[in-house]
Amino acid sequence: MDLGAAPGGWxxxxxxxxxxxxxxxxxxxxxxxxxxxxxxxxxTQESTVDLVxxxxxxxxxxxxxxxxPNLSGAWDKDHALSIDLARSALKMARKLLKARGNFxxxxxxxxxxxSFLAEVKRDFSFVQAHSPAASRKESAxxxxxxxxLLTAPVRQGDVMDVQIxxxxxxxxxxxxxxxxxxxxxxxxxxxxxxxxxxxVKPNFAFAEILERKDK
Ligand SMILES: C[S@@+](CC[C@H](N)C(=O)[O-])C[C@H]1O[C@@H](n2cnc3c(N)ncnc32)[C@H](O)[C@@H]1O
Numbered sequence: 001m002d003l004g005a006a007p008g009g010w011x012x013x014x015x016x017x018x019x020x021x022x023x024x025x026x027x028x029x030x031x032x033x034x035x036x037x038x039x040x041x042x043x044t045q046e047s048t049v050d051l052v053x054x055x056x057x058x059x060x061x062x063x064x065x066x067x068x069p070n071l072s073g074a075w076d077k078d079h080a081l082s083i084d085l086a087r088s089a090l091k092m093a094r095k096l097l098k099a100r101g102n103f104x105x106x107x108x109x110x111x112x113x114x115s116f117l118a119e120v121k122r123d124f125s126f127v128q129a130h131s132p133a134a135s136r137k138e139s140a141x142x143x144x145x146x147x148x149l150l151t152a153p154v155r156q157g158d159v160m161d162v163q164i165x166x167x168x169x170x171x172x173x174x175x176x177x178x179x180x181x182x183x184x185x186x187x188x189x190x191x192x193x194x195x196x197x198x199x200v201k202p203n204f205a206f207a208e209i210l211e212r213k214d215k
Contacts, residue, residue, distance in 0.1 A: 001060040003043045003089050004067025006030045023055045044088040049095050059098040065089035065105040079110030099151040109140035120146050122155045153178040154197050164191040182207050
């Protein structure tokens, strides 16, 4: 799925790299490319998700977004608009990607970048910022490569009360939240604990003890 795909350069590369279905969306029209579905829509609009879902006919393996605002020349404004577009793309990626799907998004650097990066990190198990040599220095474009969409019911930094109901091979206690394993270091069977999620992996999370509730 290619968001902000006009005039279609990335779509053509995607076609060379993938044998899967490819769909492109943009505010502007895209000249027909054999085998690729394209349509005009605004990625900041909620209704676009349904249009895209219908076009894909399921969930996507990969969402890429090169969408960019019309440049005003005022960097702060262009940066804010770029972050806004990237946030819309992230929202769409959450709804469109299959579990463990991948996301790539372009953003203009600026003071809102770190908080956007943190948002992407909450949803994917691997995130790396990459500034290709081809990007002009003054434009300070960065591409975020985010791999493996997390579908876990917890996120890094969450605080919750749990009970340890089994012990893993490592000897650490394990609490289950909605069938998802939370490994709590230095815990024992039966412990009732307030924990903080430290890291989330596709199939389990690590947590640290904040407070013992039963001792
Ligand atoms: C740099 S171009 C994309 C180039 C494309 N990756 C290619 O290879 O041809 C950025 C595109 O983002 C699109 N865009 C900007 N805001 C958008 C929005 N809200 N919804 C959809 N597309 C948008 C623009 O119309 C423009 O075509």
